[in-house]
Amino acid sequence: MNASNNNSTLWLCLHFPHLPLQVFTRGLNPADAIKPVVILERRRVIALNQAAFDTGIRHNNNMDTAYSISHEVISFDKDSDKELTTLTNLAQWAYQFSPAVTIRAPDVLLIDIGGSLKLFNGLKALMASIESGINDLGYTSISAINTTPMAALLSARNNAATNSDHQTADNTGAVLPSIEMTPVAYLQADKAIITALQQMGIDTVRDLFKLPMSSINRRFGIYFTDYLQRLIGTQPDPQKTIDQAPHFFSDITFMADVTNTNALIFPIKRLLDELNAFLTARQLHINQLSWKLSHRHHPPKHISIYLASPEHNIKALLQLTQLKLEQVKDVQEIDTLSLTVNTFFPADTVSGDLFQSAGYQPHLDPIKGSSKRRQRQASANALLNLLSTRLGPDACFGLSMADDHRPEKSWLRLKPNQINDDTQHKTVESLPMQLAQDNHRPLFLLTPPRALQRVNDAPYLNGTLELLQGPERIDFGWWDRPTSGEVITRDYYVAAHTERGALYWVFHYGEHGKWYLHGIFS
């Protein structure tokens, strides 16, 4: 490769000739790939896999012919919308290699890799990682490289037609010599122009460029000459690149209905790998994702996974998905699995503690003082995710103080995703109302308070309770219900069960009101 080309644009064209087929077959286990699959458009075979080819089915066969050749054949109608969605996903996936990615429907991606060569250790390594990535996603592509997008596209179409997908045209020098042997049939031009050229005896691009440009212009119009100039790079050719709206959606369709959720692990891994590449390319983290298990005859089933804090850990997500999937009982059949993520967070640029990766070290002194929750170990969050996924988001909660003096309202319940949020945590110091040290509070609170019997004016709980301390009068919020005339002050006492030695927090309303047990000094 020329050193002078290092910083210039270099276009990679990825052509997906089997896209109509592969949008349906990529969800297959490798073991299932032996089933013959054909894609039909107007009852004609337009794409087929190797197994179908081996049975003797050919392109453009009638549907009836295909079925008469093999009764095992699985057929799908061509789905252009699905192909476009898939191509868009692939473009989002390819965004990890370069910011300039262009979609050319129906089956082509153009990527400017000129600026990425150094980052990915050269063209060879870059091409290897792109090709293996596409294979891992379950697609096959034919690639070509040239200095202009149109020339790359032309070479790719040529390669696809001549089935020379092992020889990617790696042209990084002048445009014209590399494409001059290409037949004119693969030019991006009207069929009429190409037919006219062929009738004139012009078969290759070299023949075409021997003609004077002005006569081509006169004969075929300004658009065609403009295209030719963009092809050889004498005119600039700006491309409309994809915008990276952070939205992730991908799905997999199954050949046969899946009845066992264990069989979903393989496609789940594939979708998560896709998500992984998406997140890496954009430096994003996620805190929730949702799976949809659907079947044409049943209402779809949604599975959502929430994380304690935004992160990007595909292994953990796979584990959580499996855990959640084990709880799914009421799904009989599934024919499509899809993964959607809508909310994204920018990846934390704060680099972690150098020693955090080593996990907890029992012999190291804990660092005191700085209680940044952000620095909570990844493993601690992983545990929280694990618990809230298996037990449900409501079974797990944290605690915080609240700015109120009333016992019921002086604490807050924090959801798992709030626990790591610094702003949710109110410490004793941050509250204007400070608890006096000599007002004892019980470690356990009964919610709601439990009514006690009154024996000889004293509260009774498996024996008479003796009042030790009190009363501590707590006004119970006349401002919350100003209209009711009832007594809303409570007198709290520390009471002891004299025989057993247990200490309780009891209260009564007014002088002769009912006694309630509100807390236990455990």
Added chain:
Amino acid sequence: MSRPSESLPLLLKKTGLWRASHLDCEFNQGTATGYDILDQHLPGAGWPTAGITELLFDQAGIGELRLLAPALASLSQQQGRWQLWVSPPHLPYAPALAQAGIDLGAVLIVRPTTVNDSLWVMEQALGSQSCSAVLAWPQNIHDKHIRRLQVASKAGHCLGVLFRHSQAAHQSSPAELRLQLTGQRATPLKERSSIGIQVLKRRGGWSSEPFTLDFHDQLNQVTPDFSEMIVRNPPPLEPELAFIEQSRHLYADERQQQ
């Protein structure tokens, strides 16, 4: 053939045998309980840093949690580790925890619905290395479960505490440490509340005699009875105050007329 006086130290060194009279040899430093008298009775002078501790008692409210509170407070300072409360019988009350010095950001409460789930939670949490303490109030737990928890707790360097009914004292248990707690009669003369403790099982020692531990609080302090000082019949008001009272009535009358 070596003489007994030589082979005995060798045997002690090579095998895991220890002399019952030596409590403190070769044990890791425990987490200080915050009570000197209890530290003296425990191997490692504190709660075990890893392993299951069983607290056995009949009646909630005798101070079984207050006994743990100083240790929990110091453990809650460990960066990025949870203190997991697995299905506590009542709500742990945030202001009281804060009063005891426990960092609320470390407290995590889990309420599993089934026995299997709660055992799963305990084992995961104890073994995860991301918890400094796991407190649990199990309903029914067999010694084979406790053995698993004990192993997980060792792997995770985590203090595991099981609060159990004292009926379980008669069953054998693979726990590291077992304490029988008894409530102490509140005596009006003593300001501080107290709890009776008997060590049933500990590493490197027999069970102890029962002893009494005083908490660092004033829960038993009785508020003096001021009721005799309550004035039943207020004396007549001073003349100036009476005037103010009168004018208040006048003012009220005027407003009514309006």
